[in-house]
Amino acid sequence: MMRCAILDDYQGVALSLADWSAVEARSYRERFASIGELAEAIGDCEIVVAMRERTPFPAELFERLPALRLLITSGMRNASIDLKAAAAHGVTVCGTGSSATPPAELTWALILGLARGLLPETAAMRSDGPWQQTVGLDLNGAVLGLLGVGKIGSQVARVGRAFGMDVVGWSPNLTAERAEAAGVRLAPSKEALLREADVVSLHLVVGEGTRGLLGAAELALMRPTAYLVNTSRSALVDQDALVEALRAGTIAGAGLDVFDEEPLPPGHPFRTLPTVLATPHLGYVTLGNYRTYFGEAVADIDAFLAGAPVRVLAGPKELP
Structure with missing residues (x-):
């Protein structure tokens, strides 16, 4: 079973708002002080779910995550993810819906x-x-x-x-x-x-x-x-x-x-x-939005594991 890290789950609610049974999921409420600390914590994970732009994913981070195959961001746009670097490292990036x-x-x-x-x-x-x-x-x-x-x-x-x-x-x-x-x-x-x-x-x-x-x-x-x-x-x-x-x-x-x-x-x-x-960046933090984010993140994972990724923002030419 693939391992999945859910980042920046400040309220500790991610695991209760969707069915993560297809993966071995763990969530992190804390912020990591450095790229090195983050890479050490999630380095064994093939799947990562990022909440909005809370944690940047520059090229350096992809280099430190050789196991990573799927990165999911809440929403369909994330300026903090280097999409070119993701594709270059064989990582598929998918998004989710989001309400304005x-x-x-x-x-x-x-x-x-x-x-x-x-x-x-x-x-x-x-x-x-x-x-x-x-x-x-x-x-x-x-x-x-x-x-x-x-x-x-x-x-x-x-x-x-x-x-x-x-x-x-x-x-x-x-x-x-x-x-x-x-x-x-x-x-x-x-x-x-x-x-x-x-x-x-x-x-x-x-x-x-x-x-x-x-x-x-x-x-x-x-x-x-x-x-x-x-x-x-x-x-x-x-x-x-x-x-x-x-x-x-x-x-x-x-x-x-x-x-x-x-x-x-x-x-x-x-x-x-x-x-x-x-206010502490609460703009998108509502129950309805979170259900969409995490529910569609799980759907992204299911589709990826089935070999037909959805809501793809970037990725390698050859998908699993």
Whole structure:
């Protein structure tokens, strides 16, 4: 029976959400400090299941895993896996389905939490502190600026319109036709969107045209009463510039679910700044999504063992 390692199972739920009886499966809740530690732990495994982009798979790691034959990622895209290196080492890489709804829902949890001051107000309630200390932002009539109007951004837009917000969008590739189809007013430029939005929310993939999309100069364009929400990728925003903007109060606050280093180190400013509402990368972490991830991971394994892999992202020319 083949051995299977399930990585980054933070909640320890993977084995209970699917039938892994076709393999000898073991899950790891901990993060490994180095490629060497990871390779030593899973070096005997022919199959590995990776959760999103929590653990990178560079060429060096494939070199240290000669037994590996099948790598499965949750979702159908994983920028942390070197697909060319996988194929070169004879490893088949498969994906799973994934819903865009959970990150859209979390985006709204962060927006609402920021707009109504839930962080300071609930902290005061728990500590017998002052009764009412913030004045909330009215979402009705406010401007919601979306940097990215794809699968997730368009869902966020629909909720914004339901709240009565004026939804404006921009991305490097957003056309007037696509904006209209999503019910979004197309901003003439990124800068124009930042100047007028009361809430700016990011929903883009990281690439040459989007990495560092918001730096100090862009953040300075935002209103001092505006909020920034990022449930997409931390690399879209210059993290040092964001910390400085929050410390200086040039923006009102930030809702963050993604970080350059995860888990976020103890004492990091995003853990302590009073205007930051932060969650530990929960965007896709829902029961429905996990059932899809692990259920389809098992289906990927079954198909691979039967010699007919499905949802293949990369692989050798000759499959088992």
